[in-house]
Amino acid sequence: MSKTILRAEGVSKSFGGTLALDNAELELRSGEVHALVGANGAGKSTLIKIITGAYSKDEGHIYLEDKEINVKSTFEARELGISAVYQEFSLINTLSVAENIYLGKLISKKHGPVEKIQWQEIIENAKKILDMLESDISPNTIVGSLSVAQKQLVEIAKALSNDIKVLIMDEPSASLSDNDIENMFKLIKGLKEKGIGIVYVSHRLEELPIIADRISVYRDGKYIKTLNIDEAPKKVIIENMVGPGMVETKRTPCSTSEVLMEVQNFSSGKKFKNISFQLHKGEVLGIAGLAGAGRTELVRAIFGVDSKDSGKICIHGKETVIRNPADAKKAGIGFISEDRKEEGLILNLPLHTNLGMTILDKLKRFIGLDLDKEVQLMDDYISSLKIKCRDSAQKAGNLSGGNQQKVVIAKWLATKPEILIMDEPTRGIDIGSKNQIYDLIDDLAKQGIGIIMISSELPEVLQVSDRIIVLAAGKKTGEIENKELTQDILLDYATRKQAV
Incomplete structure (x- = not known):
């Protein structure tokens, strides 16, 4: 069994009197894809934003490689080796792909008393990451001209530009084509082989048997249980997410000739x-x-x-x-x-x-x-x-x-x-x-x-x-x-x- 790389215990968070996360927990192993599932409002996004420093926790403990951490910003999380790809893009549309990938960490060298940005090296490094993603997007392309799916790939490239131990992916396939998803899964498998732990949030339950090793279910801000992927058929996941008895209804057509x-x-x-x-x-x-x-x-x-x-x-x-x-x-x-x-x-x-x-x-x-x-x-x-x-x-x-x-x-x-x-x-x-x-x-x-x-x-x-x-x-x-x-x-x- 792989060692635990990230652990959250008893994490709680409230927003204006509303309890968004209540005593939540998570254990992520090295080289594992650990899926988080739950209905909207279950607390998944709140938990990962606390782990990455976007939100502060009210209570609880988070450990990285058995050392307790208290991350106060996304920059600090990146320094520790935790990067995230969120549903909400954090790209600047007026900058190039390469500039977005290396925003906040532009490579520079001193020329005398002056720091000079190494644009050629930045562009070359960005291209290597995009090639790894099997993307044909040029590093010089302005992000505002890209499609939603292409922007998602740039977000993934941006996360991979850091020296990461933990990669959090929040609905990464929501805007991607089947071919792009297949390429992303190949990339994830390559990251697993390097020992990187991946937290994977998705509502596409059909993806999970393909990519996940374990699944943790959350409901109404609470941690419910963790299952090995072979113990988690779709029916079991749904019952734990929303409770038993949910019926899928087929609508009755009511179209007229008008x-x-x-x-x-x-x-x-x-x-x-x-x-x-x-x-x-x-x-x-x-x-x-x-x-x-x-x-x-x-x-x-x-x-x-x-x-x-x-x-x-x-x-x-x-x-x-x-x-x-x-x-x-x-x-x-x-x-x-x-x-x-x-x-x-x-x-x-x-x-x-x-x-x-x-x-x-x-x-x-x-x-x-x-x-x-x-x-x-x-x-x-x-x-x-x-x-x-x-x-x-x-x-x-x-x-x-x-x-x-x-x-x-x-x-x-x-x-x-x-x-x-x-x-x-x-x-x-x-x-x-x-x-x-x-x-x-x-x-x-x-x-x-x-x-x-x-x-x-x-x-x-x-x-x-x-x-x-x-x-x-x-x-x-x-x-x-x-x-x-x-x-x-x-x-x-x-x-x-x-x-x-």
Whole structure:
């Protein structure tokens, strides 16, 4: 048995009177991948942020190689050999990839009395790390021009640029393609062989038998138990995460023949070409496809975030010109983007302010805004969507990922949309919260709202959708009723070259 490299005992943490972590524990061995699982708000992220110095603990002890440590900053954690890759990117978009990787530790040499930064060495070292990740990203590329998946790889490269003993990975695969995930798993196995201990947080339970050695389960801020991977089938993990008796429900279709929206011949360079489809009242239309198929690019163009080369939109049979998101919102379209951190929420503002920003026209009074109405609306959504928070004045950044996603949904529900676009609405959230969002989608469809849902998880698309369109390399390769469909059938359409 490998030696214990990191140990946490009796760790507790409260935020404004709310107990986020209660007497939690963790034991990480050298050369082990130790997965942390639990519902959103279970305390996983709080624990790893305490270990890395992002948060201070209220109680408890943390030991690194049997020596007690009290980490006060992420910089101090890195000095001790503890690095983390979080769900939230810590990159600066205006700097290059190499500058981001070596930010705070730029290599320099003295030339007389002057310290000179060794840019060539920095770029070469960054390239070595990116090559190890089997990434073709250039070290000179400006980070702001990268995709979400590419930014995640830069975050991993940044962590690996340190001399690490412990690597903490918080949902590292959430934004990656299958090929990128496979490369990341190869990298993790290489790090294990070097004796590095890896704490791996993921809601993708299907990944764990592939990558994890042991699993620790947390629930409501408490440590529940640790299991060897061969003792932890999915059913056992779920029962420990959310308790027994959770039922996966299949929604009842309630689509009507009334066409809410028709998209005709949408094209934008190489992103997508000649895409047409209809969305009916009360319908959940799934959009499936592999990474790079053009799904997100298509819905962003429909909502007016990105430009298109050609195509038109008709709502209730009438052509509607959408030049920007304000036009889309006016036309009754809501858009829950895939990146809730950068596009969905302002993390340092209260929940009610985040909601109010989407409905300023409804809050206007003769003088100023009706803030009481704003707070009341947010309180109503906290209750109806079961958002775990202290109250509507709590800052969005202090909520777990699943609860942040519910706030994003609340923002757009407050606009009373007829059409709701949901791009990866359950990315990075736990099974319990996913089922709550599936139930919400069902309720919205029953109210007659037309929903377009993109998901990279084929079982999710099959569970939620009435009808599915499939994209491959920017072309529509399939449009299928969701009757007796399987993942294999969807994958077949997703790898076809011929458009329909």
